[in-house]
Amino acid sequence: MTTTDRALAAPPPICRRDPRTRAALAQAGWTRAGWTRTTGRAAAAALVATALASSPSTATPGAGALNADPDPATTAAQSRLVGRSSLPAETYRPGSARSGYFQTGTTAVPRPYPAQPVQGFSAMHRNADGSYLVMTDNGYGQKGNSQDFELVVNRIRPDTATGTTAYLGLQFVLSDPDHHVDWTIWRDAGCAAATGLPAGYTCPARDRVLTGWDFDPESMQVAPDGTFWFGDEFGPFLLHADAHGRLLESPIPTPGVKAPQSPSLAAGEEPNLASSRGFEGMAISPNGQRLYPMLEGSLAEDKAAGLGSDLRIFEVKVNQDLGAQFTGTYWRYRLESPGDSIGDAIAIDDHELLVVERDAGAGPNAHFKAVFTVDLKDRDHDGYADKQLLVNLLAVPDPANVGKLGAFFPFAFETIEDLAVVDDHTIAVMNDNNFPNTGGRSAVLPDPNEYIEVALDQPLGVDPRLFPAG
Ligand SMILES: [Ca+2]
Ligand SMILES: [Ca+2]
Ligand SMILES: [Ca+2]
Secondary structure: OOHHHHHHOOOOOOOOOOOOOHHHHHHOOOOOOOOOOOOOHHHHHHHHHHHHHOOHHHOOOOOOOOOOOOOOOOOOOOEEEEEEEEEOOOOEOOOOOOEOOOOOOOOOOOOOEOOOEOOOEEEEEEOOOOOEEEEEOOOOOOHHHOOOOEOEEEEEEOOOOOOEOEEEEEEEEOEOOOOOOOOOEOOEEHHHHOOOOOOOOOOOOOOOEOEOOOOOEEEEEEOOOOOEEEEEOOOOEEEEEOOOOEEOOOOEEOOOOOOOOOOOOOOOOOOOOOOOOOEEEEEEOOOOOEEEEEEOOOOHHHHHOOOOOEEEEEEEEEOOOOOEEEEEEEEEEEOOOOOOEEEEEEEOOOOEEEEEEEOOOOHHHOOOEEEEEEEOOOOOOOOEOEEEEEEEOOOEEOOOOOOOOOOEEOOOOOEEEEEEEEEOOEEEEEEEOOOOOOOOOOOOOOOOEEEEEEEEOOOOOOOHHHOOOO
């Protein structure tokens, strides 16, 4: 056994002071060999009960609790950090208008910002040359504070040799020149009708550019025909755009699901999905004929039925011409704790996904950030997609100190929203820094957008059609 082998054989448990630690995980059916787990309803319920019994708010993580006391006996080697690269927080898109008038800013970064921040990466697509298309969400997190944030896809190139990610430029701004959106958008009558505009902000000349007041995209897939699919949180909708970001068809609503921002919500009608709990992840099948948008939060009816840890993964059939339909099929995904959220979902073959699951903590208050493989085949027939832990993002083994943070690298950002496959043994992960928020790396400085590559000791078995062409 080499030094590296020994180091790799000693990753810590998922988090020592997480209430959901060894006992709870064992109770929930985790086995020690590689933390392999098949989710069972009873096991999951036990885990939830245990987590609730020891609420995270009663935990005392304290500074430096992350990765404390790695326990070599409990886990097997699975992953290793092989690259890290960072985009400085204050990276702005050249030529874009000042932004953040409706936002509060921070002491470190007062608003309005000199231009539109590049960050807030909520989906990524790896290109064949190793660069990425990155989709920013609606900007500042809410409909009411993101009116001056244009919905964009940018290009970046992480460089794990230098550790610095380059901003390559704008891919496109989302727009609706053909009026597929049949309700008022901010830049076409919305702004003109608004009252109480913030000081210094003037309405742009009317156009069909889409902003964070109109939609909140959190997931993106590039179809084999080169068109783009976005999963949104305001409908929640699916949006279909051409390679220039122009909507090709009307936003596709989700049958039976309405968020508080849904434009079709009737007076007095109650939404059945909370704010910012829409399509946080969306996978595409290897043949491009199915989309699997995944909600970030549970539906009101599931909560009412005691299934507050259940998320739904929908099946959507993509037509050869325009249009796509929700087929009516969905899968249930059981969160490890009802307070968790998912951050992204991508496919690795025609029935398996990779999913990021996370708690709401950052830095020393982060207790659970993980990548799971998720099998939609439900091989144990318990009604849930089967989950298996792939990477504990709070303690990625880093024997070579690639991340420069010690033997176990913490990717302890609040929101981790970007997954990609680099090759059959390597995945890439990025955070959404929620610019200009702090907490992942510093209590006072805005978080950067970090990119990491994690090597796996077992091949993923990725369908070759899911690798970038070219
Ligand atoms: Ca986001
Ligand atoms: Ca959002
Ligand atoms: Ca199952």
